[in-house]
Amino acid sequence: MCEKSVLLIFPASKWELKDTFCQPLGILTLGAALKQAGIKVSIIDLSAEGWSKRKFHNYLKNGYFSHIGVTVLSPFREIGYEIIDMAKKVSPEIITIVGGPHASLRGEKILAECQNIDIAFSGEAELDIVDIINNPLKRFYDLGVVEDIDKCPIPDRSFIRHLKYTTFSGIWVGDSTSMKWIRGCQWRKCTFCSRSELTISHRRRTPEKIIEEIAIIQNELKYKNLFVVDDSLMFKSKYVKTILEMKIKEGLDIPFWALARADHLDDESLGLLRKANCSGLEIGIEAAAPRVIEMYKKTDLKPTLWKQKLESTFELADKHNILTIGTVIVGGPYETKNEIQQTTDLCKNLKVDVIQAFPFLYIIGSELWKQAIEQGQISSEQYFTYNDKKFATTEFTTEELIKMAMETEHTVNSPLKNPSRYIRIVKKFIRQRKWSMIGNNFIRLPLIIKNFLFEHPYEVIPDEYHQ
Numbered sequence: 001m002c003e004k005s006v007l008l009i010f011p012a013s014k015w016e017l018k019d020t021f022c023q024p025l026g027i028l029t030l031g032a033a034l035k036q037a038g039i040k041v042s043i044i045d046l047s048a049e050g051w052s053k054r055k056f057h058n059y060l061k062n063g064y065f066s067h068i069g070v071t072v073l074s075p076f077r078e079i080g081y082e083i084i085d086m087a088k089k090v091s092p093e094i095i096t097i098v099g100g101p102h103a104s105l106r107g108e109k110i111l112a113e114c115q116n117i118d119i120a121f122s123g124e125a126e127l128d129i130v131d132i133i134n135n136p137l138k139r140f141y142d143l144g145v146v147e148d149i150d151k152c153p154i155p156d157r158s159f160i161r162h163l164k165y166t167t168f169s170g171i172w173v174g175d176s177t178s179m180k181w182i183r184g185c186q187w188r189k190c191t192f193c194s195r196s197e198l199t200i201s202h203r204r205r206t207p208e209k210i211i212e213e214i215a216i217i218q219n220e221l222k223y224k225n226l227f228v229v230d231d232s233l234m235f236k237s238k239y240v241k242t243i244l245e246m247k248i249k250e251g252l253d254i255p256f257w258a259l260a261r262a263d264h265l266d267d268e269s270l271g272l273l274r275k276a277n278c279s280g281l282e283i284g285i286e287a288a289a290p291r292v293i294e295m296y297k298k299t300d301l302k303p304t305l306w307k308q309k310l311e312s313t314f315e316l317a318d319k320h321n322i323l324t325i326g327t328v329i330v331g332g333p334y335e336t337k338n339e340i341q342q343t344t345d346l347c348k349n350l351k352v353d354v355i356q357a358f359p360f361l362y363i364i365g366s367e368l369w370k371q372a373i374e375q376g377q378i379s380s381e382q383y384f385t386y387n388d389k390k391f392a393t394t395e396f397t398t399e400e401l402i403k404m405a406m407e408t409e410h411t412v413n414s415p416l417k418n419p420s421r422y423i424r425i426v427k428k429f430i431r432q433r434k435w436s437m438i439g440n441n442f443i444r445l446p447l448i449i450k451n452f453l454f455e456h457p458y459e460v461i462p463d464e465y466h467q
């Protein structure tokens, strides 16, 4: 029998599209587990490689792989299935495996979405993948979550060290890697998000393990920046405080970015974050109107206090010289023009450095997606669908929502409409002593201006039912 040789792939959203932002921690962790068991592994992050279909096909044809494993994300499932079909065409002997969020959400039903899938996994696979590859017993495995995540191997970044992940929401941040401190969302109430169904429990790594991984990232792999891609780190908690204090004490001064909630940040936590060399935070604004915030179940605060909370949080982040990216949803169910305008006006007044605005999406597994199906507004096969007038849940077409989202972004991000924002960003770079960020972002300025004047940053995600 031939030796096992496993190829793991994170698909791009589109062939030839190069989107080097965050590393695919899922397959890097699986790769580490397989490598530790002595199995030959190759990993390709197609989203960062930007390969053409032809180049990938040649790679498959010229290599030898006994197994091909693909991460499937709902919006880009078709490209995942195309890879599976391509592998079977190259060699019917190849065993094809899928996992990732779409497989976890669809369960066994994913097997019917692509006839060429041999084995599907729902849940977290690093502790089981070796046994299942060595001794497959069935076509579908429901693995659930790993309770003690300290047992998971550290993602093996050496597989993709040749790739440079350098920009975050248009800001050049330097040679970066990503990392997880916790798994699962602690909040899990937001009605627009699928995390409530994907991550049933919230699990933490011990601070010592986290510090050990940061030390490898900084001292051995020599990355220059870190993205902490946890779903909802509670920055006011003793747990996060301990990690940040240990990072400072150990002299691990690698800058980092993280995702945060406005209602879990205060003066003290932001001060400590900056001291631990936090460069920036992505904070969910979502909307301004209390009715919409209540519908999204975004916060425990009274929805009427949300706006005030956002104002004070962005003000404090600014005071501590932390860069901020605010994310906004435009055109949720029954959101009126006036409510959308309230969000745009709020963004204009916040001390926020970048706004990312997205038209509302019905996402598989989310509460609003389930409600829309129950009410017969969308079909259960619409896994990832922008809101649209034809569902009778908004008065706008998707194109109009995209336009409004862009207008909200332009209000804050445009160098022409809001030059003071650029001065503020440069001031923060200087106070953070990020000289390379000034230079590299200055070089990118023509691109930023071009994007804001002429280009459309959104791709309407193709959904075969969204006609």
Ligand code: B12
Binding pocket: 010, 011, 012, 013, 019, 021, 022, 023, 024, 025, 026, 027, 029, 030, 047, 068, 069, 070, 071, 072, 073, 074, 075, 076, 097, 098, 099, 100, 101, 102, 104, 105, 121, 123, 124, 125, 126, 129, 180, 184, 193, 194, 195, 198, 199, 229, 230, 231, 363, 364
């Ligand atoms: C970091 C992150 C990103 C990063 C990096 C993505 C990446 N390269 O991995 C960035 C910011 C780029 C990103 C972008 C997007 N993301 Co994202 N992202 C995440 C986030 C917060 C963490 C992912 C992560 O690193 N997890 C840690 C690793 C260890 O877990 P994992 O990836 O799930 O892998 C485990 C299992 O899934 C399984 N597994 C995974 N792959 C495979 C493959 C095989 C063969 C097997 C057997 C098992 C297996 O085993 C792994 C180990 O346990 C998740 C939320 C979450 N909590 O997962 C959303 C999430 C994955 N993203 C999501 C989405 C929708 C997107 C975007 C489409 C957003 C957008 N609108 O543009 C884009 C798509 C980008 C792309 N090209 O596909 C959704 C996916 C929903 C879905 N139904 O598919 C999630 C779940 C968030 C949500 N809304 O619920 N994302």
